[in-house]
Amino acid sequence: MEQKNITEYEKEYEIKEHPSIKGLQIIEGKNNFPISWLNQQGYCEYQIYLEYMKGIKTQPTAAMTQGSNIHNQLEEIFKQDATPSTFEDAVEASKESASMSREVFVVAPEYGIRGYIDEIWMKPEEIVIIDDKPGRTPYESTMNQVRAYCLAYKEMTGDDRKIKAALRERGTDNLFWIEVFTPDIEKQIKFTIDRMHGLFEGTKPFIATKNPKKCRSCRFKNDCEHAK
Secondary structure (H helix, E strand, O other): OEEEEEEEOOOOOOEEEOOOOOOOEEEOOEEEEEOOHHHHHHHOHHHHHHHHHOOOOOOOOHHHHHHHHHHHHHHHHHHHHOEEEEHHHHHHHOOOOOEEEEEEEEEEOOOOEEEEEEEEEEOOOEEEEEEEEOOOOOOHHHHHHHHHHHHHHHHHHOOOOEEEEEEEEOOOOOEEEEEEOOHHHHHHHHHHHHHHHHHHHOOOOOOOOOOHHHHHHOOOHHHOOOOO
8 A cells, every 4th residue: 555645735724722721723714622531521621611711731741751652653664665646646546446544634514623633544445544543452532633633624625435444452553443424423423512512612511521430530630629
């Protein structure tokens, strides 16, 4: 599979920073949040409130630092043999010849989401969107994250090929979870994305986890009134 380093995008968007929520942008006139926040939302919505709305800063955990280091190493190795390409050319060329890319930026202003796909396989018969995670457990939060990448890719390209979402054990070739991005799955992830926008707009409350184990390992536990 040819390796393509996607460095350019033909379409440009009007982007502004949200005036009060850190990390939230306004793209094409609509709130737009990083897809990675869906992982946080599934763990504990109140983390999002504490970090991005109250602005509480914490040190990264050891697992976060290790994950970032592995990610950067893989990215550097990939770039050594990859051919530069625009996003649009890579999508079109893959209809004839398979390719793979890393750190592929996708954005869907209509749904208010954006993010970087860890790895994407573009094949003539299908698209496989992969997110690297520690461990081998497909949590709902991590599944939702990669589902949102699928939605953004589909919205951005209008690609009618089969799209698959996959989770891979970080630093390995082990795809421990994979599913076809069906219309039902698309409907479900849109519902979750709508809830996220309700949180930022103030029409829905941030719900803290009721799991004491999550609280004990949370990096915000010293600043959270819900900590158990």
